[in-house]
Amino acid sequence: MNTMQTNVKPVKHFVSLDTLSLEEIMSMIEESLRYKQGDLPPLFDGKTVANLFFENSTRTKNSFQMAERHLNMQEIPFDVTTSSVTKGETLYDTCKTLEAIGVDALVIRHPEAGYYHELVEKLNIPVLNGGDGSGEHPSQSLLDLVTIFEEFGTFQGLNVAICGDLVHSRVARSNASVLKRLGANVVGCSPASWWDDSMGLERKELDDILGECDVIMLLRVQHERHIMGDVFSKEAYHTQFGLTVERVERMKAGAIIMHPAPVNRDVEIAGSLIEHERSRIFPQMKNGVYARMSILNRALGGQQ
Amino acid sequence: MNTMQTNVKPVKHFVSLDTLSLEEIMSMIEESLRYKQGDLPPLFDGKTVANLFFENSTRTKNSFQMAERHLNMQEIPFDVTTSSVTKGETLYDTCKTLEAIGVDALVIRHPEAGYYHELVEKLNIPVLNGGDGSGEHPSQSLLDLVTIFEEFGTFQGLNVAICGDLVHSRVARSNASVLKRLGANVVGCSPASWWDDSMGLERKELDDILGECDVIMLLRVQHERHIMGDVFSKEAYHTQFGLTVERVERMKAGAIIMHPAPVNRDVEIAGSLIEHERSRIFPQMKNGVYARMSILNRALGGQQ
Amino acid sequence: MNTMQTNVKPVKHFVSLDTLSLEEIMSMIEESLRYKQGDLPPLFDGKTVANLFFENSTRTKNSFQMAERHLNMQEIPFDVTTSSVTKGETLYDTCKTLEAIGVDALVIRHPEAGYYHELVEKLNIPVLNGGDGSGEHPSQSLLDLVTIFEEFGTFQGLNVAICGDLVHSRVARSNASVLKRLGANVVGCSPASWWDDSMGLERKELDDILGECDVIMLLRVQHERHIMGDVFSKEAYHTQFGLTVERVERMKAGAIIMHPAPVNRDVEIAGSLIEHERSRIFPQMKNGVYARMSILNRALGGQQ
Structure with a gap:
């Protein structure tokens, strides 16, 4: 209820591969392939996610959405063009709003490289980077x-x-x-x-x-x-x-x-x-769903 | 995993009534009315569908969406205006992408009459025609x-x-x-x-x-x-x-x-x-939901 | 099946606090807090809702969507910009269409103050006002x-x-x-x-x-x-x-x-x-989800 609480365990954002150890990366690769084999259960019934795409996308957005459904998550639809961002609301206030209404994770694509720095510092829910301008696309x-x-x-x-x-x-x-x-x-x-x-x-x-x-x-x-x-x-x-x-x-x-x-x-x-x-x-696209299941699983603290 | 595999059984597209026998049409009419009576079970838990509307619609799109929910299908939201179609991606590549990420059926409305010819030849998932320009609206x-x-x-x-x-x-x-x-x-x-x-x-x-x-x-x-x-x-x-x-x-x-x-x-x-x-x-609109349940059921191979 | 039937019990629209007794308002406040405590069950499995936002929104729309998911309702996505409203269809005909295809409740934000007068008179499903222009935002x-x-x-x-x-x-x-x-x-x-x-x-x-x-x-x-x-x-x-x-x-x-x-x-x-x-x-936003659960619960006739 207190949105200003201190985190007891760190929020597992996913914004860049550079910040992950090789061990973590290998573990996510293997987990992706286990999802592909159908070896891991969909753990996140009742968890919600919003996909904020401030740039156009077919593959990344639909692939995350498929991953979310495979994990039994619920999507809260977010449409940039009809959101209060058009009234000048900042990205941080928009994300904090979604946190306040109970969204469990945010997938964000944004044209500004490194848009996530303020977010990962202040939000209590994970940010999953769907592409940051000329930055990365982890x-x-x-x-x-x-x-x-x-x-x-x-x-x-x-x-x-x-x-x-x-x-x-x-x-x-x-x-x-x-x-x-x-x-x-x-x-x-x-x-x-x-x-x-x-x-x-x-x-x-x-x-x-x-x-x-x-x-x-x-x-x-x-x-x-x-x-x-x-x-x-x-x-x-x-x-x-x-x-x-x-x-x-x-x-x-x-x-x-x-x-x-x-x-x-x-x-x-x-x-x-x-x-x-x-x-x-096309097999890359197929694997994209499993890779994103692994990203969501890590962010939401699922066991492997 | 091999997206180029030969189909063993034909994909049941639904693009025109002209290509269906009277027997098939009568069977779909009767099936629609059985759905209306609540006589048929929702068989498609875990199946996913994308609704690609390249032209405006209220009735057809929302009616398919209602039919999908009645059948326990999951929708992968596809928004034409924010998709990679805006980057010049072809309709075929877009549909093949959705097939690759695991979508089980595509509902498509498109301004070009006969847009579906290339799709029904090459895709391994069914195309359900939601209207093709001056063509048909089956x-x-x-x-x-x-x-x-x-x-x-x-x-x-x-x-x-x-x-x-x-x-x-x-x-x-x-x-x-x-x-x-x-x-x-x-x-x-x-x-x-x-x-x-x-x-x-x-x-x-x-x-x-x-x-x-x-x-x-x-x-x-x-x-x-x-x-x-x-x-x-x-x-x-x-x-x-x-x-x-x-x-x-x-x-x-x-x-x-x-x-x-x-x-x-x-x-x-x-x-x-x-x-x-x-x-x-208005009763036509109501029946539209049951007709589309029948279309989806036929496409996904449900038993009657 | 007959869309022109007389209502046997009144439809519980929610368009203005002015039309509610203090008793009803207090009851909704207490119910909201019981939802917050997790004391009330999600009763509306299989019920559907459409959110028609003719004006931009982040909070109100996403908050209703979160409330709907908490109640196990299914959303029929309605996108104003690609709907038949763009072909000149009236608001009433659009809403009647959604009623015909089986939508159980409508959340509407519209720029015209009092847009709901014709709707509450003629529709057989509840209208939940998400803001009417310079009117109210109940x-x-x-x-x-x-x-x-x-x-x-x-x-x-x-x-x-x-x-x-x-x-x-x-x-x-x-x-x-x-x-x-x-x-x-x-x-x-x-x-x-x-x-x-x-x-x-x-x-x-x-x-x-x-x-x-x-x-x-x-x-x-x-x-x-x-x-x-x-x-x-x-x-x-x-x-x-x-x-x-x-x-x-x-x-x-x-x-x-x-x-x-x-x-x-x-x-x-x-x-x-x-x-x-x-x-x-931010706590207001969080409470907004529970308040909207109470609004939906009242509209759909859930017991308390």
Whole structure:
């Protein structure tokens, strides 16, 4: 009843993979796969969650919603466009309101990088980051890890190429960082104008490394309208940096293709390859549900 | 786990009444009425559905949602305006995404006639057509059939007049077609500019046939703003083609009034007649829930 | 099946506290607190509700939604912007449609004061008023009463000051009226241009009564953009009429601060006081869920 009480145990926010130990990350990957096997019970009957998406989404929002239903949680629908945010209410006051009416967890996507700093300091319910602007997209990173681990059983020594618009991608930076921590060899392939030195990757030509990579991780061209128009045509990008029908033939045996989606067909990847036998694009989405069940389970204190 | 698997049994889409046998249609009508009687159990606990409405709707969307809840299904909320469709994702990729995250059925309303052709060919989950532009609106047709059958116990020899904007109505064509297949005598009443010869109906004046009709099926004037303004005033349309307070007195004993709604009051029908004892307008909506339960039950493979 | 049937027992709408006896109001307050204690069972499994918000809201909508879930009700999602209201359907026809498809109760917020008059006359399902334009906001009033009664155990003789934009507030008028009926002494503090003589309150300066008040009930500055700009700066309003850090020190022992939220930080109240120990702003929101459970319970005929 007192909303200003001191927490006795810390609230388990999920805002960035960088703040989690490798042990915690591995435990969440394994838990995700146990959810996929149907090995873990849906523990959260009567628990409620609100999904606050201040940016558009299909996959992340619907995937969290599916995870919530699998866990028997109830959703309190939150619609940004008809909320009091339109009357100028701050994000903190909005979240505190939801806490006050009894919501047990918040999933938030917001255009501002690091929007969650004030929230994790002051809220008594967990914040699960569904993407923070140009910052991170940790639930996407977790599902990528689940997909790779499910395929190879390890990260140690895997060759991973992250390809495309590195500078605007919130997935690239967190994936590069966590994959290196987990023992993978990570390189980047991108147009010079979209290269980001601060990620600490070696820059390679896709054709030079294609035959050695275990994972080709394509990134969405984010701002094609106002950026790509000046630099590349779609066709030129596809030919030079995309995964073409020709290139897929030169991939290593057992190697897989990943993409966070939505895909620009025939830009990052030939449309005909999206459901190719090497492609894990739709299986990634499927794993996303289990990864988010694990995120919710950790936040709500479920036992494993 | 393999999203490219071959279907072992065919997916039971519901996109048009034209592709269903009369036997199947009669079976769905009877099943709808059994749902109405409370004779069939809600079988789909744990099954999920997404309702993708790319055009506005109250009745169809809320009616499907009520049907889903009656069947114990869970809805994964899909909001077109905040989905990745706004980032240019194709309808197919959006639907495939929902399939990947585990949605068991899709209800779709879309402005493009025949939007579903690619979907029914490639998806492994059923597509239930909630209206395809100027194409069909088969769940509305089914509920109309349920309402007529409930009233008369047969279609054989019934006199049905479909009245109004035939050329822009997605209900008119499918109702005319299925009612004739089921043995009813169907005529049309409409202004010359809204007449559609290709429907194969005889064109009649409403006043000439009013006394013989069992069913007066009114259509919504769809585009009153940009079309009707040039041709008729509301009052002129109502007087010449609408169901007026005066005309209702000349209807045959036992005859009923139908309208898919939303109604333009005092255009297609006098406002005071909407809840007239002959009117089945609100009972149609009620039956719509049971018709959609039957559609969902067939799609999800429930036993009858 | 007949939607035109005469009601055998009256439908229990909830549109204004003015139409409820003090006995009924006290009973709802006590019931709200019993829900808060967990003393009342969730009776409405299988009952459905639609929340029609024609004006923006976070608190009221989400609070009703939480109350509905606590009572095991199912929500039929209604989205104004994609409903047939956009095709010109009337509010009555929209509500009658929802009644026809089987919705058991309607929560409605609408910009038109008294929008509910036609509805309560003709509908066979209860209308729960979530705010009618410049009219009333009775569920907010009820939660305010619950919060005061929970704090003081009585209304008799309490000194309450309602402060701020009285003329544009739909909360002010109903709270003033019901609090006087319940025996409280109510005064108003507001700029001359926002004073409303017809409320029958004595106008006081905040500083003159601050030390005697048990409840300081702040109102949101509703139209700051187009009204306040001409009259006050935010700072000037805060200094003259707001609850400042300095003023809170002069409040009576045991006195509390209330505000319906959303708050304009540092206008009606210093931002740092929102979670002050005297503030009941977030507890009010929490109580709002229980007050709305009581409203739903009464409407759906649950026993106490």
